[in-house]
Amino acid sequence: MKRFRKSLIILILLSLLCTPFYSFTEVSADSTASINIKNLTLNTDYEYSGDHISYIYNGVELNLDNSYGIIADDGSALGSMTEIFQKNLHVICTFDLKTQTITLQNACNSIVLSVGSTKAVVNGIEKTMDVSPQILQLEGLTPQIFVPTRFVAENLGITYFWSSTAATVTMEQTYTISYKTNLTETPVIIPLFDDITLDDIVMDDRYYDGEMAIYIPGIHQTDYENNVITNRYSCVKNIDVNLTADNRTEIVFCTSSIRACSLEIKNGSLYVTLTDPDDVYSKIVIIDPGHGGKDTGAIRDSSYEKDYNLLIAYENTKDLFAASDIKVYYTRVNDFYSNIDTRAAMASKIHADLYVSLHQNTNQNTSINGTSVYYSSLNNQTLFNGLCSKTMAALFRDNLTTALGTVNYGVIDHALTVTTYNTVPAILIELAFMSNTEDLAKLNSTEFQKNAGKVLFDTVKEIFDTYPTGR
Numbered sequence: 365m366k367r368f369r370k371s372l373i374i375l376i377l378l379s380l381l382c383t384p385f386y387s388f389t390e391v392s393a394d395s396t397a398s399i400n401i402k403n404l405t406l407n408t409d410y411e412y413s414g415d416h417i418s419y420i421y422n423g424v425e426l427n428l429d430n431s432y433g434i435i436a437d438d439g440s441a442l443g444s445m446t447e448i449f450q451k452n453l454h455v456i457c458t459f460d461l462k463t464q465t466i467t468l469q470n471a472c473n474s475i476v477l478s479v480g481s482t483k484a485v486v487n488g489i490e491k492t493m494d495v496s497p498q499i500l501q502l503e504g505l506t507p508q509i510f511v512p513t514r515f516v517a518e519n520l521g522i523t524y525f526w527s528s529t530a531a532t533v534t535m536e537q538t539y540t541i542s543y544k545t546n547l548t549e550t551p552v553i554i555p556l557f558d559d560i561t562l563d564d565i566v567m568d569d570r571y572y573d574g575e576m577a578i579y580i581p582g583i584h585q586t587d588y589e590n591n592v593i594t595n596r597y598s599c600v601k602n603i604d605v606n607l608t609a610d611n612r613t614e615i616v617f618c619t620s621s622i623r624a625c626s627l628e629i630k631n632g633s634l635y636v637t638l639t640d641p642d643d644v645y646s647k648i649v650i651i652d653p654g655h656g657g658k659d660t661g662a663i664r665d666s667s668y669e670k671d672y673n674l675l676i677a678y679e680n681t682k683d684l685f686a687a688s689d690i691k692v693y694y695t696r697v698n699d700f701y702s703n704i705d706t707r708a709a710m711a712s713k714i715h716a717d718l719y720v721s722l723h724q725n726t727n728q729n730t731s732i733n734g735t736s737v738y739y740s741s742l743n744n745q746t747l748f749n750g751l752c753s754k755t756m757a758a759l760f761r762d763n764l765t766t767a768l769g770t771v772n773y774g775v776i777d778h779a780l781t782v783t784t785y786n787t788v789p790a791i792l793i794e795l796a797f798m799s800n801t802e803d804l805a806k807l808n809s810t811e812f813q814k815n816a817g818k819v820l821f822d823t824v825k826e827i828f829d830t831y832p833t834g835r
C-alpha cells in the first residue's frame with residue numbers, strides 16, 4: 365500500500381512535469397486575443413432596468429446559457445458579445461485588455477469599439493453610437509462584455525427588429541447575398557491583338573500584394589492605351605498595363621480583396637472573371653507561417669522562430685502546392701508582420717476549407733523536445749465529411765512524428781487565437797523546440813526543412829483525398 369502510494373505520487377509528479385500547459389511559453393505570445401474574463405475591469409456603477417431580453421436569430425431563439433440581454437438607461441438593448449455574437453452568430457470577436465478595444469468581424473464587415481466609449485469604427489469609418497459597450501456582471505453570472513446589439517448587428521449586415529412589448533430582438537441574415545460577388549458585375553473584356561490561345565497566357569496570383577497579374581505575349585502597351593480596358597468590378601481598384609523585360613504585356617488587376625480569376629477567349633478577346641476563390645477552386649488551404657517582421661517569435665542565439673516557420677511552411681511547400689490541384693493561400697510569403705486576428709479571419713474572407721499554422725516551441729527546460737499540435741475545442745467547425753480540428757491535429761501529429769522522427773509531444777486542446785477564432789477546422793503545429801539542442805539541429809538541417817514541408821503538403825493532400833469538399 366505504501367509502495368503503491370509512493371509510485372502514485374511519482375506518477376502524478378511525472379505527469380505534472382510532462383504536462384505541456386505549464387511548460388508552453390509560446391501561449392503568451394499567441395493568445396493575446398483570447399478573452400480572459402477574470403482580468404476584465406468591471407463597471408459596477410452601471411445601472412440597468414433588470415428586464416431580460418430574448419434574442420431570435422433566423423427564426424431560432426438563442427440559448428443564452430450564461431447571459432441575457434438587458435436594457436440600457438437610454439432604452440437601447442445591450443447583449444453579451446461572446447454569448448450572442450461569437451457563440452451563436454459565429455462572429456469573430458476579440459478583446460484587447462490593454463487598450464480595452466473590442467473587435468467584431470464577419471466575412472464582409474469589421475467593427476471596432478472601446479469599452480465605455482460611444483465612438484465606433486465600422487469598416488474604417490468612424491461612427492457614433494447611442495450607448496457604449498460595458499463590462500458588466502449580471503447577478504449570478506461571470507463578468508462579460510456587453511455591446512449595443514442593434515448597432516453591432518446592423519453594421520455586420522444583419523437586419524434587426526425590436527419588440528418592446530415582447531422584450532424580444534429578432535435578427536435575420538441571408539448569407540448568400542452578403543457572401544457572394546455582386547452578380548451584376550460582368551467579366552472584364554481584354555481585346556487580343558495576336559492570334560493566341562489560353563496556353564499562351566500566364567496568370568500570376570499575387571494575392572499577398574492585392575494583385576492578379578495576367579501576361580500576354582507581345583508588346584501591346586500602346587494598343588491598350590488606344591483600347592482602354594474597362595473595369596467592371598467594384599473589388600478592382602485599377603487595372604495597370606506594363607511591359608516586361610522579356611517583351612510580354614502585363615495586365616495587373618489591383619484588388620481590394622482576395623479574388624480568384626478565370627479566363628476565357630471569345631471572339632478574339634480575353635474574358636477575365638473575378639470571383640470568390642471557392643467558385644474556382646475545389647480545395648483551399650490556408651498555410652500560416654507563424655510570426656514575421658517585428659514579431660520574431662522564439663529566439664535562440666541569433667536564430668528566429670519566424671524564419672524557420674517561413675522556410676518550412678512557405679519555401680518548402682510552395683512548389684508542391686503549385687504542382688497540385690490544391691489552392692494554397694499563405695498568410696505571409698516573406699518576413700512580413702500581420703496580426704493574429706487578421707490571420708484568423710482569413711479563412712472566412714476567402715472561403716477556405718482548412719487552416720494550418722506552423723510554429724516552433726521553446727522551453728526553459730532545455731531537455732524537452734518534440735512535436736505538438738494544438739487545436740481548440742471552442743472551434744467546432746466540421747466542414748466536410750466530419751473532419752474537425754481535433755481529427756486534423758491528430759493526423760498532422762502522426763504524420764509529422766512518423767516521417768520526421770520527432771518526439772510525440774501530443775495533441776493539445778488550447779484556445780489560441782488562430783485555432784479558436786476561425787471558421788474552418790484549424791490547427792497550430794509546434795514542430796520542434798528551439799530550446800533543445802537536438803531539435804534545433806533538426807530545424808537547421810535543410811533536409812529536415814524540406815521533409816517537414818513535404819509532410820505538411822502530403823497531409824493536406826491526404827485530408828482532401830479522405831474528406832472531399834464536394835465542390
Ligand SMILES: [Zn+2]
Binds near residue numbers: 655661662669723
Ligand atoms: Zn510561435
